[in-house]
Amino acid sequence: MASSSHSLPSGGNVFTTIPDIFFIPEFVFGGLVWTLLASTTIMVNPTGYVMFVSLFCFVMTTIWMLIFVCGCNQRSNWPTLDVAYHFLASLLYLSSSVVLAYFILVLQTAISGTEISKLLIAAVVMSYLATLCYFLHAIFSAIRWKSC
Template sequence: MASTTSGDVLPTGSRVFITFPDLFFIPEFVIGGLVWILVASTRVEPANPLGWVMFVSVFCFVGTTLWFFIFVCGGNQSSIWPAVDAGFHFLAVVFYLSASVDLAYITFVYGLNLPTFDILKIYRLDISAVVMSHVATLLYFLHAIFSAIRWKRA
């Protein structure tokens, strides 16, 4: 049985691409970027809930990108980083879950009156954004759970 007596709980460098909870970085990055692009390409009359969805998608996209580069560069070797890792991903789960519910509700209400084909195209983009938002929530949730398990083991 291998032991980790060297104290490096979190991976650095290219090990980020092969360790279990950290291999979620790339799908989170891609799916979060898709949510950002899909929401930005639609137009919905009550823009306020979509503003929250845009904030969440941009915040998590930038946060995941910075977090990924911190891991790759090896700046995560302090003893506090496993807790911060779990905390960031749980915050991302809460944010994305609230944004997903808001986006799904607005899309449902918007879909009740579809008068023209152009609006149907936008409605389909909104549906895609809802699906991608829920997938991003699931990815961040899995990453948060396994980061919390790793934190408790450290």
């Protein structure tokens, strides 16, 4: 059985490796999405879906990062799981970003120029930035997975 010369980082090294340094902006942008949505008074199905995605990814990323920091990620299947999780999270965030942007376009005449429209637009921007961070994390994790 071939042994891997590359192992996943653990402890403080998690915050120094290229794919895993994206944990920090994922937290920031993901947290801003659900904070901005929670600040609005509009709570209908599209914003509920975006809220679900942002909270789900925030909680799962927290658990994922804790697994990495504690060093429980040293088995051979963890690089594959890392790629799969971050790719799934990027797809979820992309779908929620598109849904929220479309929702704003539909409501444009009703909420134009209000504080709610500014919060929703900021939530869309943060959601797309979170999508980008998760996607880049998935790409760099895939590169690491291929090298293992």
